[in-house]
Amino acid sequence: MNTESLDVIAVGAHPDDLEIACGGTLAKLARQGHRVGMIDLTDGEPTPCSPGPEVRLEEARRAAEVLGVAKRITLDLPNRRLFDGFDARVALAKEFRRYRPRLVLGLSGATPLASPDHYQAGLIIDAAVFYSRLTKWDECFDGLPPHTIDRQLYTPFGLRSLTVGATPCVVVDIGETLEQKMQALACYKTQFPPQKAGVLDRIRTAALHYGQVAGFTAGEVLGSPTPLGTGDLMGLLFGPDIVGKGEN
Numbered sequence: 001m002n003t004e005s006l007d008v009i010a011v012g013a014h015p016d017d018l019e020i021a022c023g024g025t026l027a028k029l030a031r032q033g034h035r036v037g038m039i040d041l042t043d044g045e046p047t048p049c050s051p052g053p054e055v056r057l058e059e060a061r062r063a064a065e066v067l068g069v070a071k072r073i074t075l076d077l078p079n080r081r082l083f084d085g086f087d088a089r090v091a092l093a094k095e096f097r098r099y100r101p102r103l104v105l106g107l108s109g110a111t112p113l114a115s116p117d118h119y120q121a122g123l124i125i126d127a128a129v130f131y132s133r134l135t136k137w138d139e140c141f142d143g144l145p146p147h148t149i150d151r152q153l154y155t156p157f158g159l160r161s162l163t164v165g166a167t168p169c170v171v172v173d174i175g176e177t178l179e180q181k182m183q184a185l186a187c188y189k190t191q192f193p194p195q196k197a198g199v200l201d202r203i204r205t206a207a208l209h210y211g212q213v214a215g216f217t218a219g220e221v222l223g224s225p226t227p228l229g230t231g232d233l234m235g236l237l238f239g240p241d242i243v244g245k246g247e248n
């Protein structure tokens with residue numbers, strides 16, 4: 001088993017959540033040389049058009065390959081019955097302790113009219129980030145040592161809302177990885193059959209909108225649970241990858 005540490009771990013409830021919420025960001029981080037991992041808390045099955053978990057897992061494996069991430073893990077928590085609870089928190093915290101990321105990206109917030117698993121995933125992620133660093137509790141985590149995660153950011157689904165995510169928020173420029181995101185989503189033939197092509201159109205449209213709000217071709221929004229600070233104001237405002245300096 002490859003337990004080389006990861007720089008970033010993103011966590012979703014079902015295979016395809018992360019591609020929808022932050023696939024372009026994950027692809028970009030991987031391009032920038034960071035070791036990126038994806039964790040799906042459940043296998044996402046059953047769903048109406050899928051023959052079963054094996055097919056969905058293969059779709060997820062191929063999507064991760066398209067995004068260029070180093071690792072994808074599927075936990076065996078139950079789809080449709082995902083609840084924040086001790087066992088779920090420990091299962092995820094074990095992965096954090098094993099792979100020792102600096103940054104965790106995770107779902108946050110309720111998704112009315114869609115699966116309540118997404119909201120529960122957010123609760124589990126918040127707790128697991130905390131559990132990861134607790135000392136004098138190694139027996140709950142197979143002896144894996146504590147690990148403090150430096151930063152946590154939220155990756156909201158914004159498709160059914162006029163407001164996206166927490167404040168403060170940051171828009172990641174995914175102009176160069178938007179097509180990778182869409183190709184990764186296209187791997188999920190069981191989730192996006194031809195009759196649901198409109199969903200993919202909405203995901204693309206949202207990325208174009210969020211990007212253009214910040215002066216990019218395409219973007220994804222991340223929220224921060226705490227204010228983002230800087231010791232380098234000019235670097236923050238005028239660094240090489242910052243757009244939106246003037247009227248874009």
Ligand SMILES: [Zn+2]
Binds near residue numbers: 013016
């Ligand atoms: Zn989902």
